């Protein structure tokens with residue numbers, strides 16, 4: 001299939017591994033899905049310490065379930081990416097470990113306090129879900145199918161995150177202040193989740209023209225602000241003065257781009273941001289620490305026979 | 314030799330199991346599958362898989378879950394304020410359906 005045919009046919013779930021697709025399509029789709037897969041994994045590592053730090057047994061169970069889900073999302077997505085025939089799962093995981101794999105800006109920051117958890121679980125998962133819901137109509141069928149399962153599970157993440165926020169914002173004055181402070185710290189990063197404005201986005205046009213991407217950065221950022229500004233306010237959070245956000249007459253929002261730190265954003269995009277490098281190396285160390293488990297499984301796959309494995313549910 | 318057949322009705326949908334055919338090889342299996350399973354129902358694509366290649370694990374071998382209370386894992390457990398995002402509502406609905414089908418409630 002040539003590129004013009006791809007552009008002509010580019011509808012939801014239109015292309016599958018049975019199709020002979022041009023390299024440009026396969027490379028663009030690989031870049032996009034690999035980024036998404038890496039982000040699931042790195043997000044899980046960011047939240048993992050909060051299984052231990054959770055303030056109650058219910059929160060602990062939910063945090064552990066969420067981290068487990070996110071690792072699962074990564075696995076689903078590596079399969080969807082691998083099926084394009086450009087990179088193997090092994091290569092993508094190696095690239096993530098050696099610092100070449102790219103992932104979401106928000107997961108390059110450290111998260112140390114419990115009050116920060118809703119910034120990820122509610123706002124970042126909420127933002128991700130806005131985007132993922134549109135990707136159920138992406139043109140690469142295996143990606144769309146992965147999104148079906150991811151979206152099925154994500155509702156729990158967002159609502160659990162919102163529940164933590166509700167609890168904190170109806171807690172003591174100190175809890176409310178700390179939560180507000182965490183919100184102010186994370187808010188600009190959350191807005192940058194959607195990347196720079198459309199005219200500065202490098203990959204959008206092609207990805208949109210072949211049906212991989214369904215909505216532009218600006219459309220998604222708008223849809224997010226539209227939904228989540230009222231939510232934040234309803235729990236008593238105050239939207240920070242910066243970045244300045246103007247509500248336009250047509251109900252959309254305009255973010256003052258100059259108020260956001262794009263140097264930091266693009267340093268992150270190159271994997272050069274110091275805390276992010278720490279996260280990458282942290283995951284790499286964790287991977288190496290359990291290498292023996294993978295070795296055991298791979299070298300002795302049959303020895304496990306005879307006793308019933310416990311299915312995860 | 315038995316080949317399990319999976320039918321996809323439209324582009325982009327899932328291939329779901331719809332039956333099996335007897336055939337000496339993959340080529341014949343595809344032909345028979347097309348004749349037996351691709352004719353009356355809408356079909357966009359068929360997969361044929363040798364039955365021997367299908368691994369199975371069932372409810373007798375393993376507990377698939379649903380026996381332990383894992384309410385913390387369901388969106389329906391958490392009460393929120395105001396209107397939830399469309400896709401969150403959709404996810405919660407899908408979960409509620411799955412919960413009912415599993416007979417948790």
Ligand SMILES: [Fe+2]
Pocket residue numbers: 040069070073150154
């Ligand atoms: Fe996820």
Ligand SMILES: [Fe+2]
Pocket residue numbers: 070125154157
């Ligand atoms: Fe999530």
